[in-house]
Amino acid sequence: MPQQMKFVLVGGFLGAGKTTTISRLARDAMKLGLKVGIVTNDQAQDLVDTNNLRSQGFDVGEVAGACFCCKFDDLVGTVEKLDRDNAPDIILAEPVGSCTDLVATVIQPLKQLYDARFEIAPYAVILKPSQGRKILKNEPGSGFSPKAAYILEKQLEEADVILINRVDELTAAELQELETLLAARYPQTPRLRISARTGEGFEALEEFLNQSGDFGRRILDIDYDIYADGEAELGWLNSSVQVNSAKPFALDELLLDLIGRLKETLAAEGLEPAHLKAIGLWEGFFGVANLVASTMTPELSLPSKCQVKEVDLVVNARVACDPEQLTRLVYDAVTKTCAAFGATATFGSTQSFRPGRPMPTHRMSLAK
Structure with missing residues (x-):
């Protein structure tokens, strides 16, 4: 029987820092002697992130044309090709930044249809402080309509852990404000502070992701009309x-x-x-x-x-x-x-x- 792969999905809104986070996680895993495969995702071809990660020497497959949820079979096929080529111990997957409902449409299908092939890591969602703070406060000036903001809020709602990124750029007061906002909105969800750029907080993040357990269980009550309208903006x-x-x-x-x-x-x-x-x-x-x-x-x-x-x-x-x-x-x-x-x-x-x-x-x- 083929070895079981650890499947790590790292979500978050557009510009949250998913690619930088994944590349650092990949480098750290490779230093430990583990083989890593990366799957990127976009609504179209010619993705900067794919070129970026391949140029850094990573083994990367791309699912293009729609998000993982709508191209689930392509996601599985891409992982299978990475497995044939390099037999990775870990798959790091980066979904489209405007996508949510991934627990119900990606993680649970992997668990229920491919249980023997994948060990599912905690689902981490990165918060983008610059716009996340305004959206969480319902403050004008985020640049996005309530329908687009709905996507970011739902991404955070289904997370097993919320990552506050760019902590190296935030003041103590700004960090505390984000912590307070997140604790009020998502009181049951753990939070970690990281800087994908400097590596701050990654030891705690990697320890969290290396846990074994029943993760990816927060299935959303979601309005697909609002979700679709938000993406279409x-x-x-x-x-x-x-x-x-x-x-x-x-x-x-x-x-x-x-x-x-x-x-x-x-x-x-x-x-x-x-x-x-x-x-x-x-x-x-x-x-x-x-x-x-x-x-x-x-x-x-x-x-x-x-x-x-x-x-x-x-x-x-x-x-x-x-x-x-x-x-x-x-x-x-x-x-x-x-x-x-x-x-x-x-x-x-x-x-x-x-x-x-x-x-x-x-x-x-x-x-x-």
Whole structure:
């Protein structure tokens, strides 16, 4: 009989820090001699996170075209391929950031249909402080409607543990406020403080995830009409671009310029980004820049520290706006950024749309 794999699902809203958390968990597990497989998930192809993780040397499979719940068989098939190729001890899975109801549609189906293959870890959901605080306080200015906020609230409701991320950037008062808000709203759910960027709190997180037990039992009472409407408010764009220049340019500076330009462009239009990401890849080099909220500063999360004349650029944008408008704004920002660096942009595949209504393959109304 094949060995049982530990299945670790790490959820959270767009821009919460799921990819950075998963990459750190993967590196720590590999240091212990464990083999790790990662499964990423997106509504479309050309996902920055997949390119990012593969560029770091991880064994990554991707489920594209819909969330795990609607592509459950593809999720299982992707894990099976990772198993055939590398026989991982641990599967780390990152769902779409606008997805919820994952206990009923992913975790419970895995437990009930594939019990012999998977040991289910506690379901961890990462809180994005910048927008999470405003949503939990019902405070205006989060940039998202109540229907979109409903998704974040439901994500937290079904968690086995809530992770307060970016603690290295929060004051003691801000942390205490988040703790108080979460304790009032989700009193039965444990909370851990982490920084995916620095590794703070990861020893406690890994100890929590390594527990054995009956996890993933918080099946939601959820209104799929509100859920679907909340997802549909987000414009979703994935675009691949070939960037060429006669003279070398600093890749990291171009990535930061692009994300900063997009931030300013969206602000001028009164639009709130849920997450902006850009990765540049060329001959073994890669750099990643991102922005997780309009109130934040663009961040070079993975520097390349290299000069290039050409690069494969992938841009992902999740913004509360019309997809056609988002496409126009991204094309304009990429073109202007490249021109500022003496480069030209040749656009390849671009997918821009609103997510469709979630239609889960399975939905288990009772926990095993």
